Amino acid sequence: MLQRDLKKDDVLQLAYSILSKLSPTNKRDSELVEDSLQLYRQGLVYNVAVDKGRIVGVVEDEERIYLPILHLDHPDQNGCDCYGAPPCHHQVALLFYAAASHSLVGEIMRKFKQSALLAIPSVMTGRQLLEQMTIVESADYEETIRLFEQKYENYLENQRNSVYQDVYFIYPLYERYYQLLLNSQPKQEKEKLHYQLLAAIFTMKKMALQMDIQSSHYRTNHQPREIIMLENQIDAFTRQLRNITGGSLNEKYVRVLKEQLHELLFKPAHCLVARYNVFRDVYKELLQYSPTVIKDSMEELQKMNSSMTVELARAHLSFILQDDEKTIAILSKVEDSIHFLMYWIESLRTDSDEKRSFPYLTFFYEKLRVFLRSSEDEYMKRMYAKQFLSRYEYFSFKQNEIAGLEVVYQSLLPYSENEYGDYLMHHGEYKRWVELQMVLYGKNPDQIEPSDLQEVYREQPHIVLPIYHLLVIYHIELRSRDHYKIAVRHLKKLRASYRKLKRLEDWERYITYITSTYNRLRALQEEIMKGKLVNEPTNKS
Numbered sequence: 001m002l003q004r005d006l007k008k009d010d011v012l013q014l015a016y017s018i019l020s021k022l023s024p025t026n027k028r029d030s031e032l033v034e035d036s037l038q039l040y041r042q043g044l045v046y047n048v049a050v051d052k053g054r055i056v057g058v059v060e061d062e063e064r065i066y067l068p069i070l071h072l073d074h075p076d077q078n079g080c081d082c083y084g085a086p087p088c089h090h091q092v093a094l095l096f097y098a099a100a101s102h103s104l105v106g107e108i109m110r111k112f113k114q115s116a117l118l119a120i121p122s123v124m125t126g127r128q129l130l131e132q133m134t135i136v137e138s139a140d141y142e143e144t145i146r147l148f149e150q151k152y153e154n155y156l157e158n159q160r161n162s163v164y165q166d167v168y169f170i171y172p173l174y175e176r177y178y179q180l181l182l183n184s185q186p187k188q189e190k191e192k193l194h195y196q197l198l199a200a201i202f203t204m205k206k207m208a209l210q211m212d213i214q215s216s217h218y219r220t221n222h223q224p225r226e227i228i229m230l231e232n233q234i235d236a237f238t239r240q241l242r243n244i245t246g247g248s249l250n251e252k253y254v255r256v257l258k259e260q261l262h263e264l265l266f267k268p269a270h271c272l273v274a275r276y277n278v279f280r281d282v283y284k285e286l287l288q289y290s291p292t293v294i295k296d297s298m299e300e301l302q303k304m305n306s307s308m309t310v311e312l313a314r315a316h317l318s319f320i321l322q323d324d325e326k327t328i329a330i331l332s333k334v335e336d337s338i339h340f341l342m343y344w345i346e347s348l349r350t351d352s353d354e355k356r357s358f359p360y361l362t363f364f365y366e367k368l369r370v371f372l373r374s375s376e377d378e379y380m381k382r383m384y385a386k387q388f389l390s391r392y393e394y395f396s397f398k399q400n401e402i403a404g405l406e407v408v409y410q411s412l413l414p415y416s417e418n419e420y421g422d423y424l425m426h427h428g429e430y431k432r433w434v435e436l437q438m439v440l441y442g443k444n445p446d447q448i449e450p451s452d453l454q455e456v457y458r459e460q461p462h463i464v465l466p467i468y469h470l471l472v473i474y475h476i477e478l479r480s481r482d483h484y485k486i487a488v489r490h491l492k493k494l495r496a497s498y499r500k501l502k503r504l505e506d507w508e509r510y511i512t513y514i515t516s517t518y519n520r521l522r523a524l525q526e527e528i529m530k531g532k533l534v535n536e537p538t539n540k541s
Contacts, residue, residue: 002049006102008104011099014070016229017225019087019092020236023236032089036092039060039093045094053073053074056070057094068090073223074223151177151180152177159172173203174226178203181202194241198257204278205264208268208270208271211270215269223271227271230274234278234282238286241286247288247289247290254293276340283316297317298314301314308335311333312340324359328360328363338367338368342387361395368384368388385415389416393405421437421449425452428459445470445471448467468490471486472494476524485527488531495507511528
């Protein structure tokens with residue numbers, strides 16, 4: 001039961017991480033949420049389950065089937081096999097289905113429409129209530145950062161003097177300190193967004209630095225949900241600010257924002273993926289429109305000692321400058337750069353810039369092949385292969401350059417088995433399709449897609465004889481009457497195929513072999529007799 005496998009808090013957290021990227025005042029976002037709700041209400045979301053920290057399910061949309069995945073601990077890895085920009089309405093429809101298990105659909109919709117998805121602040125002390133009344137209205141952004149620092153020092157002091165000191169510092173830092181900052185935000189919309197963006201970046205920086213201090217409690221690549229929540233909020237603030245300003249920002253604000261971004265990326269060690277995502281988003285959506293900021297940033301990076309984060313920063317700025325050759329040259333020297341490539345490819349897809357995409361796809365392909373050989377993480381291997389293939393197919397079909405598809409499919413097997421199988425079926429390469437299934441699923445033939453098998457059987461029944469032979473033995477060896485019945489159905493297909501091929505003698509030899517080899521399986525013999533595959537019992541002495 002879904003309610004048993006899924007906690008209410010996890011659903012609410014997932015809803016926040018997804019819907020915080022959307023705005024009810026944006027027509028496209030509002031329609032996306034409404035369409036998602038209709039998919040759920042019409043019963044087009046089904047086969048939903050919780051598996052290894054992920055919510056998986058099937059969404060039927062305009063007579064097509066989609067397979068969205070929602071990650072409870074890593075919502076940045078949410079995915080769907082459609083080509084919509086995340087979050088797509090299939091992911092949101094799956095979210096509503098999950099929310100229904102705790103009767104949360106109405107609450108989530110109400111919070112979305114009210115733009116009230118921020119976590120509720122903890123109970124505050126009198127001193128904090130007084131501080132809350134100090135609303136920041138001035139545009140002195142350096143003073144704003146000093147205020148953040150002062151409040152952080154006060155917060156640390158309160159923590160040191162508290163009887164209830166938090167061993168794990170990250171959660172209260174988000175729930176109390178960050179909410180305390182937001183209580184002092186300006187009222188004017190643009191200044192409010194300026195403030196919110198700085199507050200979120202500053203808090204993420206402090207969180208990551210605190211994780212460095214408490215490194216025994218956290219793995220370097222661990223991404224606490226509070227970090228992910230901040231990443232999602234920063235993405236939302238950035239997009240809203242971009243929509244309001246068109247990217248035109250006050251020079252003083254740009255300077256302070258850039259400083260905070262650089263401190264976020266270069267100072268901490270933990271949560272690199274989230275920190276780098278924030279760095280890239282803010283530069284792409286906001287800072288690239290300031291006349292000299294990219295040039296100045298590049299000069300600063302040149303003066304810094306080379307490190308992974310410095311090279312990643314240089315790579316992204318080169319990407320913004322459309323110097324793709326330099327970007328790829330930098331990334332080729334960065335270990336594990338495969339973890340960061342999809343951002344740029346997806347960005348180019350969103351911008352419909354196919355010409356720039358192929359060098360990145362080619363580089364991704366090279367990195368992916370190495371990763372598939374060297375990594376032991378099967379989940380990550382399948383995820384990256386699926387990501388690459390979906391984008392490579394998209395650009396190949398859009399540019400009508402599909403000559404190299406089959407070579408790519410073959411080189412990525414077995415992680416491309418579905419895509420390669422679909423390709424062979426589409427081109428009527430039935431014999432090669434059968435050969436592929438025999439190689440991939442020889443030991444587990446029940447994993448072969450039944451609809452594809454039926455299609456090949458209709459078109460060229462003689463080609464699928466080896467698969468049906470495998471299926472017969474596979475189900476017999478499972479030793480249950482239900483499986484014997486399935487084996488008999490496959491035997492009937494084999495008999496029909498042998499008749500069409502005028503190979504009845506071969507059929508007689510085969511059915512004799514089956515009945516004699518398994519003559520001790522009484523239930524099987526009975527099912528064979530019921531199916532009229534032989535004229536008399538074969539286990540008679």
